[in-house]
Amino acid sequence: MEMAMRGIDSLPEECVAHILSLTSPRDACRSSTLSSFFREAADSDQTWQKFLPSDYAEIVSRSVHAIEFSSMKDLFLKLSFTPLLIDGGRKTFSIDKHANKKCYMLSTKELSITWATNNLNWCRKTLLQSRFPESVELIMVSWLEIHGKIEARMLSSNTIYGAYLIFRLADRAFGLETLPSDVIVEVGDYKTQGSVYLKLGKELDQREVCERDDKWLEVELGEFYNVGCKNEVKMWLREIKGEHLKGGLVVEGIEIRPKR
Known part of the structure; x- marks a missing residue:
């Protein structure tokens, strides 16, 4: 030796x-x-x-706040421990330190949420625990639909990814567990679909709501294998079958990260 x-x-x-x-x-x-x-x-x-990803310099240039680093190792460690707020605060970027792959989170401003512009249905909130300037809270709707999308080329190629809705339940939450919500991920001709109850620990179709280290909740919308194509990754959570009212869902965003 x-x-x-x-x-x-x-x-x-x-x-x-x-x-x-x-x-x-x-x-x-x-x-x-x-x-x-x-x-x-x-x-x-x-x-x-x-x-580091080959386009790290372009990604860092989109940061809302200037990021200071003394070396490439220092930059890698910062991106793997603290998500970088980019694109005017509409997304975060980070590196999964275990898989060494790209991760993104889409804020609510980057998502399409049915009736989100109606103040009677949704309200924007500033939360100290949020990584974004604003989150949104559901006041009351009967039709719940949250949709996000991201270009597959932005992600690491040859990687299995999972898409996750990041949220909380307000103390006044109601109607969210009456019926399961549909969860869908679609990439080109590939589509995965399941159902989930928006309640901590209640499992359905092998999907359940889990508590994260940052104290937010998450539920998997689906998974996909990214080959680095030009397709869009499309993601949904929706409960549109019931006519009952629902409220108290606080949405942080949708995270796309490698599965371990």
Whole structure:
């Protein structure tokens, strides 16, 4: 082992950095503990630029607030721990630190919500716990429909993604668990469909509402395999069969992230 280490140490740093860039961020961090030589290669911009998406500079340029970083590793870590608010506050971008893939969340301003412009049906709210300037709360409707879309080319190719509605239930919530809501994901000719009750822990069609680490709730709308095509990924949650009134649904957005 010692002889092998001496052999590797004799390689140019850029060569070792290239080798490490073919592994993973976790492996690069682990290798930095082997020796000072490995640490320099493992922390180099050459290594970490390979872990960033090829269009990272264009994505960062769309940030609402300037992001400061001292190195490519620093930028990767920031994007993997704190979602970047982009496109005028209508989306967030982050990197899944486990899968090393792109993640997006679409805000309510990026979604199509039936009757969202009617103040008698929906109201916009500023929440301290939200990553967006505004969320929306359902006051009262009988027809509930939330639709989002994103271009598949914006996501990492050759990756299985899941789409998730991120929401909360206000204390006054009513009518949301009377009937299950339909959840749909469609990409080109591919379509997946199921049903879910908007209630924590109540499972239907192997889908259930779960609590996240950030204290919001989420429910999976569906999954798809992204091949990097030019199609749009279309996502829905809707309950339009019942005529009863519903209210108290607080919507944060729709998140599209790799499945683990």
